[in-house]
Amino acid sequence: MGIRELIEKKRDGRELSGDEIDYIIQGYVGGQIPDYQMSALLMAIFFRGMSEKETEEMTLSMAHSGEMLDLSAVKGCKADKHSTGGVGDKTTLVLAPMLAACGLTVAKMSGRGLGHTGGTIDKLESIPGFSTRLSMEQFTRQAGEIGLALTGQTENLVPADKKIYNLRDVTGTVEQMSLIASSIMSKKLASGADVILLDVKTGSGAFMKEESEAIELARQMTALGLAAGKETVAIVTDMDQPLGHAVGNALEVREAIAALHGEGPKDLMELCYVFGTYLLEVSGRVTDHEEARGMMENSIKSGAALQKFAQWVEAQGGDPAVAENTDLLPRASIVMDLITESSGFIEHIDCESIGRACERLGGGRSRKEDAIDLSVGVVLHKKVGDRLENGDVLATMHGNDLDSMKEAKDILFGACHLSRTPVEPGKLIRWVVSKNGIEKY
Numbered sequence: 215m216g217i218r219e220l221i222e223k224k225r226d227g228r229e230l231s232g233d234e235i236d237y238i239i240q241g242y243v244g245g246q247i248p249d250y251q252m253s254a255l256l257m258a259i260f261f262r263g264m265s266e267k268e269t270e271e272m273t274l275s276m277a278h279s280g281e282m283l284d285l286s287a288v289k290g291c292k293a294d295k296h297s298t299g300g301v302g303d304k305t306t307l308v309l310a311p312m313l314a315a316c317g318l319t320v321a322k323m324s325g326r327g328l329g330h331t332g333g334t335i336d337k338l339e340s341i342p343g344f345s346t347r348l349s350m351e352q353f354t355r356q357a358g359e360i361g362l363a364l365t366g367q368t369e370n371l372v373p374a375d376k377k378i379y380n381l382r383d384v385t386g387t388v389e390q391m392s393l394i395a396s397s398i399m400s401k402k403l404a405s406g407a408d409v410i411l412l413d414v415k416t417g418s419g420a421f422m423k424e425e426s427e428a429i430e431l432a433r434q435m436t437a438l439g440l441a442a443g444k445e446t447v448a449i450v451t452d453m454d455q456p457l458g459h460a461v462g463n464a465l466e467v468r469e470a471i472a473a474l475h476g477e478g479p480k481d482l483m484e485l486c487y488v489f490g491t492y493l494l495e496v497s498g499r500v501t502d503h504e505e506a507r508g509m510m511e512n513s514i515k516s517g518a519a520l521q522k523f524a525q526w527v528e529a530q531g532g533d534p535a536v537a538e539n540t541d542l543l544p545r546a547s548i549v550m551d552l553i554t555e556s557s558g559f560i561e562h563i564d565c566e567s568i569g570r571a572c573e574r575l576g577g578g579r580s581r582k583e584d585a586i587d588l589s590v591g592v593v594l595h596k597k598v599g600d601r602l603e604n605g606d607v608l609a610t611m612h613g614n615d616l617d618s619m620k621e622a623k624d625i626l627f628g629a630c631h632l633s634r635t636p637v638e639p640g641k642l643i644r645w646v647v648s649k650n651g652i653e654k655y
Contacts, residue, residue, distance in 0.1 A: 217241065217251050224258040232271040239275040243374045249381060256378070256387040264392040266437065272392070273438050276400035279374035283350060283406035285321055288358040291497040292321045294407035295489060296398060298431070299332075301419040301569040302456030306334045306364075307470035308478065308519075309486045311526060314362040315518035316490070316509045318497055321357040322364045323371065323405045332466065332569075335366045340464040340544055340588040344532035362526045372404045389421055391431055399438040409445040409497045411489055412436070416644065417454035419565025425450065425644060432647040440649055445496045449655070450645040451485060455563040455598050458482040462572050462591015464543040465612060471540055474520040481597075481642055487511060488643060496648075544589035546612035550619055554608045558632035560598050567629035568592060571622040575613045590614060592626065598639040602632065 215223065220234055230238075238255065241247040264272065285292050293313060297303050310320045324346075326333035335346045348356065348365040356363040367376060375397050382388045402410050412435050415421070416428035432448035439446025458479040460469040473482055487510050494506040513519040524537035536542045576587035593610045596602055609626055613619040643655045 217247050217255075221251065221255050221258060224255060224262055227262045229265050230268055230271075232267075232275075235268065235271045236275045239272065239279055239374050243279050243377060252378070252381055253385045253387075256382060256385060256393070259393060260387045260390045263390075266434070269392040269396055269434060270438060270441055273396040273399045273403065274442070276372055276374040276378070276396060277403040280372055280404070281350065281368075281370040282404050283353070283371065285354060285357065285406035288319060288321070288354060290317075290319055291409060291499070292319045292357065292407045293409045293411070293493050293497060294320070294322050294402055294405055295411045295413065295493070296402060297413040298394070298398070298415050298428075299421055300415040300453040300457060301332070301565050302458050302461040302466065303332060303413075303415070303453075304337060304458065304460070304466040304470045305413065305482065305485055305489065307337060307467065307523075308473045308482065309489055310362055310364065311474065311522035312486060312490055312510055312513045312519040313493060314360065314526070315513040315522045316494060316499070317361070318494060318499055319357055319361045320363070321353070321405065321407055323367055323401055324364055325367060332461070332463065334364070336586060336588065337463045337466050337470075338364070338530075338532075340467050341527055341532040341536055342542055344527060345530050348530070356529050360522070360525050360529055362522060362529075364526075364530075367401065372401050375400050391427070391434065394421070395431060395434040395438060399435050399442075402439065403442050403444070407444070409493060410439050410447075411493050411496075412439075412446065412448035413485070413489065414448050414450045415453035416450055417452055417565060417640075418563075419456065419569060420453040429645055429647070429652060432645065433652060436647045436649075446648070447492050447496055448647040449489065449492070449643060450647070452640050452642050452644065453565055454640055455565055456568050456594060457485070459594050459597075460591065461568055461594070462575070462612065463586070463588040464545070465591040465593060467536075467543055468540045471520075471523070471537060474514065474523050474537070476514050483514075484642060492646075546587075546589040546591075547614050548612070548616065548619060550611045550613070550623070552608045552611065552623060552626060554602055554606050555604055556602065556632055557604045558602055558634050559637045560596050560600050560602060560630055561633035561637045562631040563594075563598055564629040564631075567625050568594070571625040571629070574618050574622045574625060575611065576615070576618060587614060592622070596630075599637050
């Protein structure tokens with residue numbers, strides 16, 4: 215069949231074979247299939263979906279569309295962690311050096327932010343001199359030498375995903391379960407890690423708003439990883455409010471460094487401890503849950519994780535002094551407190567609106583390549599369940615333009631909803647999906 219017949223086949227709800235999917239992926243990457251026909255196919259997939267076999271075949275075809283990273287020269291088990299995207303999610307900045315300090319090599323390819331969700335690459339680029347463009351040789355060597363390397367997606371690694379994702383972004387086909395799963399897992403499989411942990415966000419600030427959708431995405435991605443011979447665990451976590459307090463690139467790096475000093479927000483630290491515990495277990499470094507948790511906690515108490523962070527920054531061209539002096543990070547020229555004129559308990563935070571407010575300040579991307587202001591953002595001083603009194607500081611905005619800050623201020627006040635009676639925050643960690651099945655945490 216030609217591409218037109220394959221579009222019609224999927225339009226009619228029929229299953230594409232592995233050879234047909236490979237023909238589509240390789241043809242699109244090679245330029246034989248134009249954007250308008252690929253767009254039509256993506257829209258057919260959006261409405262008709264893909265079977266598990268189709269999703270697996272697409273994932274493998276995308277992974278093999280470019281260079282497959284070989285980390286066999288790096289001794290020991292190599293770990294990777296991925297988040298489906300959230301507001302204030304700076305987990306990797308804390309978790310990666312913690313794991314490296316515990317002796318587990320972290321070799322990770324990360325992306326930029328998209329829309330209201332932040333990207334690890336953007337955050338790291340707020341560190342003076344830090345390079346997120348490593349050659350595969352540099353990436354492999356650094357992973358072996360210090361146990362930690364992170365790079366952005368290169369042109370030669372999974373080019374099919376980069377090209378298809380850009381097309382999905384402008385054709386309204388981003389939020390399709392199988393396309394999300396194959397996009398994420400193709401990059402994970404091509405990155406060469408042995409064990410993979412997936413943080414699947416659910417709630418108002420996540421792509422998967424409904425918990426049932428997040429569980430299904432976690433199940434699909436775990437199945438793809440296991441089918442490819444990778445030890446894979448997915449954990450469904452809350453994104454009904456920002457993680458930690460800081461939202462915005464340099465502000466989040468500051469909070470991550472504070473966490474490595476032992477002064478991190480409770481929710482951020484709990485995610486790092488839990489994720490690290492699971493990765494240490496599935497990697498085979500430990501067999502006991504309590505021992506793994508103890509190792510993670512000790513990496514903070516001993517200062518080993520902070521030292522590893524400074525070593526990581528220096529290895530990638532950044533100024534390691536930032537680990538002790540966060541004044542080296544970009545700072546906004548205007549800092550403005552938001553004073554509340556109401557009282558009550560914070561019942562709900564529209565997490566996506568918090569991300570949109572940061573976009574309005576200039577700290578987000580509507581497209582992957584848009585320039586952003588690394589210095590701007592928001593620090594929330596209250597979380598769900600906290601008591602708010604008239605005159606309290608709800609949040610602090612960091613910006614460089616008064617007009618955009620006034621717009622962001624209205625968004626922020628509208629994002630926080632109060633209750634007259636006490637409120638219990640939602641559960642931070644919801645579900646664990648692994649080779650053992652789906653289990654409530």
